[in-house]
Amino acid sequence: MGGGGKAEKARRSSARVKLWVARASTVLLWTCVVHLAAYRELWAPSVLTRWPGCLTQPHGVQLRSEAVATADGGQREAVRSMALPPKRIYKNNGYLMVSCNGGLNQMRAAICDMVTIARYLNVTLIVPELDKASFWADPSDFQDIFDVDYFIASLRDEVRILRQLPPRMKRRAEMGFLHSMPPISWSDISYYHHQILPLIRKYKVLHLNRTDARLANSGLPMEIQKLRCRVNYNALRFTPEIENLGRRLVQALRRNGPFVVLHLRYEMDMLAFSGCTHGCSKKEAEELTKMRYAYPWWKEKVIDSDAKRKDGLCPLTPEETALVLQALGIDCSYQIYIAAGEIYGGQRRMAALTSAYPNVVRKEILLPSYLSLFQNHSSQMAALDYMVSLESDIFIPTYDGNMAKVVEGHRRYLGFKKTVLLDRKLIVELVDQYRNGTRSWADFSSAVKASHTSRMGEPSRRQAIPDKPKEEDYFYANPHECLHQPDDLSAL
Numbered sequence: 001m002g003g004g005g006k007a008e009k010a011r012r013s014s015a016r017v018k019l020w021v022a023r024a025s026t027v028l029l030w031t032c033v034v035h036l037a038a039y040r041e042l043w044a045p046s047v048l049t050r051w052p053g054c055l056t057q058p059h060g061v062q063l064r065s066e067a068v069a070t071a072d073g074g075q076r077e078a079v080r081s082m083a084l085p086p087k088r089i090y091k092n093n094g095y096l097m098v099s100c101n102g103g104l105n106q107m108r109a110a111i112c113d114m115v116t117i118a119r120y121l122n123v124t125l126i127v128p129e130l131d132k133a134s135f136w137a138d139p140s141d142f143q144d145i146f147d148v149d150y151f152i153a154s155l156r157d158e159v160r161i162l163r164q165l166p167p168r169m170k171r172r173a174e175m176g177f178l179h180s181m182p183p184i185s186w187s188d189i190s191y192y193h194h195q196i197l198p199l200i201r202k203y204k205v206l207h208l209n210r211t212d213a214r215l216a217n218s219g220l221p222m223e224i225q226k227l228r229c230r231v232n233y234n235a236l237r238f239t240p241e242i243e244n245l246g247r248r249l250v251q252a253l254r255r256n257g258p259f260v261v262l263h264l265r266y267e268m269d270m271l272a273f274s275g276c277t278h279g280c281s282k283k284e285a286e287e288l289t290k291m292r293y294a295y296p297w298w299k300e301k302v303i304d305s306d307a308k309r310k311d312g313l314c315p316l317t318p319e320e321t322a323l324v325l326q327a328l329g330i331d332c333s334y335q336i337y338i339a340a341g342e343i344y345g346g347q348r349r350m351a352a353l354t355s356a357y358p359n360v361v362r363k364e365i366l367l368p369s370y371l372s373l374f375q376n377h378s379s380q381m382a383a384l385d386y387m388v389s390l391e392s393d394i395f396i397p398t399y400d401g402n403m404a405k406v407v408e409g410h411r412r413y414l415g416f417k418k419t420v421l422l423d424r425k426l427i428v429e430l431v432d433q434y435r436n437g438t439r440s441w442a443d444f445s446s447a448v449k450a451s452h453t454s455r456m457g458e459p460s461r462r463q464a465i466p467d468k469p470k471e472e473d474y475f476y477a478n479p480h481e482c483l484h485q486p487d488d489l490s491a492l
Helices: 002-038 104-121 148-154 167-174 189-203 222-235 240-254 268-274 282-294 305-310 318-327 346-356 378-391 402-413 424-435 441-451
Strands: 060-069 075-083 095-098 124-126 179-181 205-208 259-263 335-338 394-397
Touching: 095 104, 104 124, 104 189, 104 222, 104 378, 104 402, 148 222, 167 205, 179 189, 189 205, 222 402, 240 378, 259 318, 259 378, 259 402, 268 282, 305 424, 318 346, 318 424, 318 441, 378 402, 394 402, 424 441
Parallel strands: 095 124, 095 205, 179 205, 259 335, 259 394
Antiparallel strands: 060 075
């Protein structure tokens, strides 16, 4: 009996050992699995991606569908897939939330800056919030305008981007445990390292509540400038719905020959903001002044319209624009696509332009039945104009606002496509001389052409003005660090 008890005791002990070994082996196995999952991007090219399964994603990931032209001139839906870059592994210093302000293109540039800042602070960026409280009151969210899945996936080798804060961080933010502030305008990256990063580490979540022009134009490392370009020209794609409709607009225009996009900034809000009333009636000037005083964030209230116009600080009127197009030799048979909102004064103010150029068109004329979903969404409508502007034979802005500058830079990136950068100060002087009879039409036309031969969006270097960032060339209008420059410019 004693010998049998000892044998039974030994068997039970052996069984317990085996059970513990099995449990330890299971724990060790799962530990390995977790580590493999964490570092799969580093090993993916040689190991994990050979075996599709729970630890891997296929290289080609379906992100969206798009319209593709068929041989008979029709369209079909085709799937666009992309090979995802490997995720960048880094220690997360915290979470950055941003609220963009302004119109579509001001927000577009800001998004590029915020992605770049997040990358170099080693933080996680939350998909930016778009402005819903500005003059246009557009309720669109980021995913209503941009392809958010592509945005996140295409930048994963640079920065981690999430649609929203993780649950624990979200609860902290809802309880008020976050810091909100506007960063200093035109700052270099050292400001964000020395002033912003410590705040992120302290509060874990930092909210930047203004984003316009918060990163310097020049004097930044090359890799920062190139990342700004990568976000702008690759990661920020419009939604499939916007891109498909934008292509339809371009196709409709192309069927009727060459077209010029005229970014005619003569909407009511622009005139009220700028205080430019040249050509307006007394009643209209009073209406615009009342509107300017109604918006407290428009700081400049008392404005001398005539002085501002003579300094070239006003958008050209439709009448002045018609003269300039004719003086430049723009063929009167060309289509003139108006990339703008409703022109103040309506047909009365557009009469000179439509008389000189009978083929004046707008998206509302070309595809009226397709725009119902975009009505009352000014940023989505602006996105359509942006797409058409990129594809035009000639792009001519009558004022140097955000869209004019960002489209100018994008057209440079696409191969220095012809963009006429009007010298408004000279133009209003020449127009006044022509109208008062002191300059003939021939002299007027010759002077306009001569003064714009080197203002066609050709390769050039961006001019920096130390300590005067508002006066220097805007990065997104001429991101020369990202462009294929001729040899003589590259050497400068």
